[in-house]
Amino acid sequence: MAKQKEVKLLGVWLSPFVCRIKWVLKLKQVDYENIEEEDLFNNKSELLLSSNPIHKKIPVLLHNGKAIVESLNILEYIDETWPQSPLMPQDPYDRAMARFWAKFADEKFITATFEAFASEGEKQNKAIGLAVECLGFLEEQLQGKPFFGGETIGYLDIALGWAAYWLQVWEEVGSMEIMDPIKFPSINKWMNNFVESSVIKDNLPPRDKMVLVLTEYRKILAGFYKV
Structure with a gap:
């Protein structure tokens, strides 16, 4: 099981794209720190801007300080990094x-x-x-x-x-x-x-x-x- 300090999720509670990541982290029993963006419209955090400078969007997964962006891409990254309870079909x-x-x-x-x-x-x-x-x-x-x-x-x-x-x-x-x-x-x-x-x-x-x-x-x- 990953330590909480190793995995951080940057997002907002209302986003279905963020919830995707929460679900898969829970399914795989990966501990993580949830970091809520306060104002995506008018005041994006420096952490978001530095982690995703191209799209400036959530969700962002931070794993050992490295940022992974785009929710479907993050799902595959998590599935490959933590192989327990695999999501992807074998075929x-x-x-x-x-x-x-x-x-x-x-x-x-x-x-x-x-x-x-x-x-x-x-x-x-x-x-x-x-x-x-x-x-x-x-x-x-x-x-x-x-x-x-x-x-x-x-x-x-x-x-x-x-x-x-x-x-x-x-x-x-x-x-x-x-x-x-x-x-x-x-x-x-x-x-x-x-x-x-x-x-x-x-x-x-x-x-x-x-x-x-x-x-x-x-x-x-x-x-x-x-x-």
Whole structure:
């Protein structure tokens, strides 16, 4: 088990990308120090700016003083550094597919979902349609399995974990529906399996606080996503 002083995570509590890293560190029983950014919009910390000078974004994993950035990249780094409870499939083809769908989710699914959350009218409807289309592709990947990783949580489950929790909050705050449990029964079952896993359940942001913060955040975003 890594000593706490060796591993530090720089992020914010509300970020699904940061929570990905918290989940995998907990799954692998790696002790770490959580460092919360106070103001990402107006006053990024010197630690963040020096650790990620190119993108200036969270999360950042600091391991023995070395910075690793980009959440999917961090997941693979952790999986290779601490091999207990492996996330990645052993088969090379399965690993390639897990990376593909994780990238698809980040580039297509979460982008469409967030735009739907932040917009209204026709723009929101279009984004909802794209998000629903993404869910259809992901539904096919489960094929009745409890997790994308099979019988246990794997890399793709962690990468998609935001959808099992954040999506419902975004739907509530954005007055929209993307996830239809009748249309996507496998995804619906996976969501329940994921959030009920003890490691995940114990490391989720408080929903009430999320609703309050995201309601205000959506007002700010309204100017950027005008119809």
